Amino acid sequence: MALGVSLAASPAYAAPFQINVEPSYFTGNFGYAHALRIYEVPLAILYRTQRLRLRVVIPYVAIAGAGLISGGTVLQGGHSSSFRSGLGDVWLSAQYRLIKSAGLRPAIKPLIRLELPLASQRQGLGTGQFDGAFGARFDWRFANTLFPYAQFDYRINGRVPGLSLRNAVTYQAGLTLALPHNQYVTGVLIGHGGFQYHVGPTDSVVAAYNINLNPEWGLAAYIDRGLTSNSANFGAGFGVIAGF
Numbered sequence: 001m002a003l004g005v006s007l008a009a010s011p012a013y014a015a016p017f018q019i020n021v022e023p024s025y026f027t028g029n030f031g032y033a034h035a036l037r038i039y040e041v042p043l044a045i046l047y048r049t050q051r052l053r054l055r056v057v058i059p060y061v062a063i064a065g066a067g068l069i070s071g072g073t074v075l076q077g078g079h080s081s082s083f084r085s086g087l088g089d090v091w092l093s094a095q096y097r098l099i100k101s102a103g104l105r106p107a108i109k110p111l112i113r114l115e116l117p118l119a120s121q122r123q124g125l126g127t128g129q130f131d132g133a134f135g136a137r138f139d140w141r142f143a144n145t146l147f148p149y150a151q152f153d154y155r156i157n158g159r160v161p162g163l164s165l166r167n168a169v170t171y172q173a174g175l176t177l178a179l180p181h182n183q184y185v186t187g188v189l190i191g192h193g194g195f196q197y198h199v200g201p202t203d204s205v206v207a208a209y210n211i212n213l214n215p216e217w218g219l220a221a222y223i224d225r226g227l228t229s230n231s232a233n234f235g236a237g238f239g240v241i242a243g244f
Helices: none
Strands: 017-021 024-028 036-048 052-064 068-070 073-075 083-087 090-096 107-116 131-139 146-156 168-179 183-192 202-212 217-226 234-243
Touching (some): 107 146
Antiparallel strands (some): 017 036, 024 234, 036 052, 052 090, 068 073, 090 107, 107 131, 131 146, 146 168, 168 183, 183 202, 202 217, 217 234
16 A cells, blocks of 8 residues: 555655655445454655665554455454554565666666565564565656656465465556646556455556655655555545655
């Protein structure tokens, strides 16, 4: 959910460190017969150089309704509690630019992610297992105005008895348009194959907006619309970005 959507648009900030706090809300059936409401406040800390990006995401999560989440995805085989909240699983990621974009050739950026299982399995806030992913991101740049990108990775899910978890491909494809006064709008298709056997894919379309207020501060917002029965019917988030 917000962990992946936060990658929708990434305008440049001058400082090497960046902090993003992005309260988010999602609602839908997620393949269940009843509705769930999910509230998430991820704190993202980013360090970057010209080639390297290191990122830590520490989310606080609350769920209203029976359900189980893992890495921002609702799994079948839900939890019985009506409302619970707490620390979510922490994500560590690294991305390195091997090739710079030029003309029709994209920048190529291998990436790797690791999920630390700090969320409570008893409360249904996580599976209690280490998860990970590896893949690559491809970025294009046209006249400093249009910025298409595509990202694919292979998600490795830790096995949990009774959940029939499996590995799956996750994907994003988006286009950012740079507007005057340091504004950016982005459209994204984001999703993944089923994380469980006999469960279909999860796909959403996202519209995002970013604005750089100055070289250190920015604002971001997005709305999310699910395309499959396993996705959120609706989601939205608003973030504050600070560089230092």
